[in-house]
Structure formats: C-alpha cells, structure tokens
Amino acid sequence: MSLLQEILWESSSDSDNDLIIYSNIKKRKVYLERIDRFSKWDENSFLERFRVSKKLARALALYLDPLISSRTTKNSTVTSMQQVLIALEYFACGSFQRCIADTAGVNKSSVCRIINRVSRAIARMRPEWISMPCNMNEIEKVATNFYELSAFPKVIGAIDCTHIPIKSPGGIDAENYRNRKLIFSINVQVICDAEMYINNIVARWPGSSHDSHIFNCSVIKSRLEAGEFEGYWLLGDKGYAIKPYLMTPLRNPISEGEKLYNESQIRTRNVIERLFGCWKKRFPVLSSKIRTDLKKAQPIIVATAVLHNMCKKMKEPTPSFMDYETPLSSDEEEFEYRGSINRSDDHNRTSLINNYFNQMC
Structure with missing residues (x-):
C-alpha cells in the first residue's frame, strides 16, 4: 500500500468515527449576519x-x-x-x-x-399597473404617441411574444415547453404603448406555442372582436394573421404606398422590441433562466412587468449599463403566418394603404 493510500485510509477511518460520535449531537442553529x-x-x-x-x-x-x-x-x-x-x-x-x-x-x-x-x-398589483386604455381620452393619447413615432394612425398597441427561459418542468408535458431554439421557455405575449409601458401580458403558454395561437386564445382578442377598441388597431409582426383590428406587414409590397406602409408599420411596431430589451436588461432573471418550479416562474414574470411599469411611472433613474437601442428586427421573430387571408380581414389594411399611405407618396 502506498503512502497516499495509507493517509486516505486513516482519514476515512477518522471521519467514520467522528460521524458516529457527532450523529447523536443535536445541531445548533446558527443565525447568519444580516447587513443593512x-x-x-x-x-x-x-x-x-x-x-x-x-x-x-x-x-x-x-x-x-x-x-x-x-x-x-x-x-x-x-x-x-x-x-x-x-x-x-x-x-x-x-x-x-x-x-x-x-x-x-x-x-x-x-x-x-x-x-x-x-x-x-x-x-x-397587476390590475393597478397593467391595463389597456379604458376611455376615449386615453385611447386618443396612446394613438397620438404612436403617430409621432412614424406617422402610423389609429394604433392602440404593439403586440409580440418573447421567450423567457426556465428549467425543465419535468413530467409528461415537459417537451411542450421546449421552443424552436431547443431550450425550455415560457412564451410571453405582451402589448405595449409608444412609451414602452406594458399594457397587457399573458405569461402561461409553453415555449412551443406559436404567437398567433396565444393571441387567438387570449382575452384581449375577445375584447377587440367585441368592438371595445373599434376604429383602432394593434400592430403585429408577420407571425400574426391580418385582422380588422390587427395590422401586419405585407409579404411582398409592390407599390410605393405599400412600401411606405411597411416601413411605417415596422418602425412603429419596433417599440415592442425595445421594450423587451429594456425589460430584460433591468431584470436579467428573465434572460438568464428562472430556476424555480413552473408555478413559481409565472408570478416572477408578471411581477417584473409590474415593476417595469412602476419604474417608468415613478421616473426611476436608469442603470448606467442599460442600453435602450435595439435593431429594427428581432432575433426572436416567429415563423411567418402561412394561413389563408380572408378578404374582409384585409379590408382595413387595403383601405389604409389606398386612402392614407398612397396620398403621402
């Protein structure tokens, strides 16, 4: 037996004897120091x-x-x-x-x-801090702020989804939370205004869910279809289907009016991309990984959304390392919606291009 083996053998024997001696001794509770x-x-x-x-x-x-x-x-x-x-x-x-x-x-x-x-x-605290505009004065104010971004009229919000990484939830449904980038996540739908306030959030769908599916199952879609915001619309990316209340980019713009529409729509909708960047940089737990149970992860996401609105409302100072600039396109953009387009759903977009953007050319 080598010298090293003898030392390890003696050490293990001593450890066993110490374990027997101290196993019957009650562990004393230790209170750690808490710093102010x-x-x-x-x-x-x-x-x-x-x-x-x-x-x-x-x-x-x-x-x-x-x-x-x-x-x-x-x-x-x-x-x-x-x-x-x-x-x-x-x-x-x-x-x-x-x-x-x-x-x-x-x-x-x-x-x-x-x-x-x-x-x-x-x-x-979500109802107090996260809500869609509820009267005509608020709706007009939101639409005016959006118009000042890139001259796109009658907008009440920009909508998109972002993936929040989580640990594997386990169980038979775990793979539903694996997104197209092969990581486990919750696909969170957010609607924001031109000042980057979060006005609506849905944080319960697994990462494999498509953006358009989340929107189709959301309460906000029911409110839009009921005519609560009639005459105004949301702006979404190409992952959503065109609706009378949801404006999306044209797949292949040809005329000058269509090109101008696409440019204005993309620049105006970019506010949701910048929101995601600011939200995740202020609270990095959203971009690293939420290492908790699934039921505990959802309140964390909503809580940070509430805190984001609080910080903006209270005009909290911005940490020096936070950068509010993001590119016009998101690397999280979902696959393009490939379903059929109903002519009646496209009526508002066609009228907007013909009666507004063509006149600006």
Whole structure:
C-alpha cells in the first residue's frame, strides 16, 4: 500500500468515527449576519444591485407589508423590507438562490419561499399597473404617441411574444415547453404603448406555442372582436394573421404606398422590441433562466412587468449599463403566418394603404 493510500485510509477511518460520535449531537442553529443594505451602499450602487431606487424599495416594502410580514418577531424573523430586497436581488441578478441566501444572511429554503411570496404579492398589483386604455381620452393619447413615432394612425398597441427561459418542468408535458431554439421557455405575449409601458401580458403558454395561437386564445382578442377598441388597431409582426383590428406587414409590397406602409408599420411596431430589451436588461432573471418550479416562474414574470411599469411611472433613474437601442428586427421573430387571408380581414389594411399611405407618396 502506498503512502497516499495509507493517509486516505486513516482519514476515512477518522471521519467514520467522528460521524458516529457527532450523529447523536443535536445541531445548533446558527443565525447568519444580516447587513443593512441601505446604509452599506449609496444610491447608485443600490440601483445597480436592485434595479430600483431606495425610495421605491421602501415604498414597495411598506405597501406589501400586510401581505408578506411574518406573524411573529421571534427567531430573527425576516422583515418585510428584507424580503423585498431579497426578491429584487433575485430579479436583478438571476443567480442561484443559494448565492442570494449567503449575501442576505438567510437559509436557501427561506429565500425560495420569500421570492415566491413577494412575487405573488407584486403580481396581485397587476390590475393597478397593467391595463389597456379604458376611455376615449386615453385611447386618443396612446394613438397620438404612436403617430409621432412614424406617422402610423389609429394604433392602440404593439403586440409580440418573447421567450423567457426556465428549467425543465419535468413530467409528461415537459417537451411542450421546449421552443424552436431547443431550450425550455415560457412564451410571453405582451402589448405595449409608444412609451414602452406594458399594457397587457399573458405569461402561461409553453415555449412551443406559436404567437398567433396565444393571441387567438387570449382575452384581449375577445375584447377587440367585441368592438371595445373599434376604429383602432394593434400592430403585429408577420407571425400574426391580418385582422380588422390587427395590422401586419405585407409579404411582398409592390407599390410605393405599400412600401411606405411597411416601413411605417415596422418602425412603429419596433417599440415592442425595445421594450423587451429594456425589460430584460433591468431584470436579467428573465434572460438568464428562472430556476424555480413552473408555478413559481409565472408570478416572477408578471411581477417584473409590474415593476417595469412602476419604474417608468415613478421616473426611476436608469442603470448606467442599460442600453435602450435595439435593431429594427428581432432575433426572436416567429415563423411567418402561412394561413389563408380572408378578404374582409384585409379590408382595413387595403383601405389604409389606398386612402392614407398612397396620398403621402
């Protein structure tokens, strides 16, 4: 037997004896040190780590306190403020929960419960912060803002889908969440306005679902078909079918009016692409991977959407590393819709080109 083998043999024997001795001794509970994040970092450092200002973090903790506060103050309970900061840190870095647990001074299992609790509490604020324009004044304001982008009239929103990576959900339906890029994801449908506010979000469809299928099954389509926004329309990419309330690009523009229509439609719709870039850069957990159960991933997506609108409404400072410029075309663009086009569905687009864009040539 070599010297190394003898050392390893003696070490293993000692470890076995230590295990027998200490197996009957009750493990003492250890409380890790929790750092005061507000006093440790200045405003800029705090913004880079949590993606929100100290003012908004305090307001959020105060508002959510009745929903997330612990029922007891014993055993070094985690305060509402600490819970909010743990969730914000997870949204901001998207790292493993054990890393966040080490920096926050709590157990990994506690971090998992806290992120889920805070995410659901923020997601419940969705009706207050995410909604389509509900009266004529709001609709006209949204349409005017869109018109100023590239002179496209009567637009109430730009619609598209983006893939949020998740871990494999497991089970017999796991492969439904594998998208065309062969990664597991949730295909999230979003409608935004010209100022990059999220006005509608659907975050429950697996990555293999096509954009047009998600839209066809959505509540917003029923509202559009019921005439709630009559006279106005959404702008979508070539993955959607043309509808009286949904304008898509022409496949093969020929005339000058058709080319002008396509250029204006694409430039106006580009706001949704820039939104996705800003949303994911502010909360990188959306672009790295959400390493939680599927039921916990959905509230995280909605919660970050609510926080995005909050940051814009409160005019939160933008982290220095965030770039708001994105190319006109998205690398996430879905396959072109190949279904048949109904002539009545194309009537509005044809009239718009003939009566508006042809006059501008």
